[in-house]
Amino acid sequence: MKKILASLCTIFLFSNIVTSAKAEINFLIGTWAEEPLTPFVEAFEKETGIEVNIQTFPFRDLLATIEVRGNAQADDVDVIFVDAPLVPSYAVRGMIGPMDEYFADTSVNAIFAPAGIAAASWNGEMYAPPLNNSGQLTYYNKDLLAKAGCAEPSMIEAERVTWEEIVDCAKKITDEANGVHGFIFDQISRYYQLQALPESAGGGSGVCEGGLSVKGCLTNDGWMKAGQFYYDIHNTSNISPKGVGPDQTHELFGLGKIGIFVGGSWNNGRWADTDLNYGVALHPYFEGGKVVTGCNSWHIGVWNHSKQKADAAKLVRYLTASPDVAIHYVEEHNSLPAHNSAILHVAEDPKFNNFPGIVMNLATYESANHCATRGRTPGFLEFEEIVNTSFEDIRNGGDPASVLADAESRIESSMRRYK
């Protein structure tokens, strides 16, 4: 009996040792990435024997969760999704660590496009390699434009549409009684998309040189022009509807209720199964101003408080440096790649020369040539939140000058912590 008991205890103990020896890492991602990444994470598990526990969160909750875990210096997180402009914030606050040593055996320049590396780095070190990139385009409803007698926006650089032309056409399309509006932004009241307005008007990113102040940079003429434009399309010409959230905009366009939709390349697949007769063109700019579009996307970083940094770094490298993941994102999710091999894939595959695949080619062109990197500041989290709220206030009828002045004062106050 004693022998049996001793054997059972040994087996139990041994099984525990085996179980505890098996590495498990926790990976915090956005809900939208679960479907594309899961097959690759499973392949990684098979290849390395490291178990990955994926935890998904909606966009805002993901950021809040990362902050809460960061404040608690929690060691139950190993790998996190990092929004490109948050790299400096997380790096400065010690939430993610430098990744260079994990890519020491290769050249990151050979893997990633320069813009992706730049967005992944802070103070000369790479903290979070890019998973993908993004690009913004003009989509338009051919039937509504024809009915209003508008010319279709162009894919040719020399004939790029201006914001002034967009407004003129959108006014002709708008029929509020029937719920039809001439224009809508994909990501309403979000800095990511709307930064293109002040940038095009010469106002810059909103963050001053050095990244530690916004004084005068959020209330300059360019930002005032952008604020007034955003106010007018929702409150004066009423070409854009109020009360619609960023999750609803592509649906409205898909239903034929919107004439012109400025949004990301990823929207292209959303209308594949509809009868929508639509076209695509280059991103608009202010007449006489700069041509600028939103860019950059999600990166992946190793949690600095993780006890399994080496395993975590293996997963980060597996997902970001793999051409397969990047090409999958291109093919299945219309996401722009940050990986050189996938960029080449888009350039070489003939299907990307014709509609609707040409969306990827145009977005790649926009991102490569007119990308406005979001303001580089360790206080980006606060900056973005306040700017987003301010755009929403302007949309809801707030005076652009006073709303932007308030925003500047609030952000300046919050940035004192980084000076």
Next chain:
Amino acid sequence: MVPYLFLAPALIGTIAFKLYPIFIGFWESLIYTSFSGGVEKRIFVWFENYQYLFDDKIFWKSLEITAFLTIIINPLQIAMSLGLALLLMRKSKFIRIIRSLYLLPIGIALPIATIIWGLMLDPNQGLINGLIGVFGIPPQPFLVSENQALWCIIAIATWKGVAFWMLFLLAGLEDIPKQYYEAAEIDGATPFQKFRYVTLPQLKRTILFVFVADTAANFVLMVPMIILTKGGPLQSTNVLIYEGYRSGFYYQDWGRSLSIITILTVITLIVIGLQLLFLSERNEGIKVK
């Protein structure tokens, strides 16, 4: 010793889960976290976070909105709960079914109720605009209007809260001996006199409890703000609890966040203290005549 032993579990719970967090919150409100030069430093700054707060017009606007909300929503909810409780005390064959119907909102979680109300109040495709359109009223902006958003939140919170508070008042009404009403009737009391001189005095303790609990609950009301308005438009629904939440979880300014929460705790204690002072049994404000 024995009574203290009996009290111990509750006392330990109160200290661990109420007083200790309040103390920690207050202590952390005196800390300023700096990331100057890329190095995190926690600096004890005494009341500097509070000083910054008092110079911040967003804080004062938020305080003003919280005060306005408190003044409107608490009496409104108590009055509606009491009215509903009195209606449901009436004798009817279907009273149990009717009571169950009124209790339905309690069974719906506030976030779900908020989402449903958000859909109904949608200015473009919402049900409410469709309904008022039948009467020739033009579509209203509701949650995207600086002047209507707070009222919409008051309506949502009241719809959700009234049935819950009504339950306590209904229980209080059931406890009032029938003989009191019979005696009042023999004396020729009108329905209003019965309400004024029998119901209200007998229900005083219940009303006091509901008033205090409702006030405390509404000071921390922020689910509709998180889900529907994000404190806007133009700060019009930015109550203190939400500003504190936003400062901590969105702006990562925990010193500011916990200063706001400490101030809110003090305000809540003062308001509840005043309610207890003016409505308690010792006070002669409402007498049984």
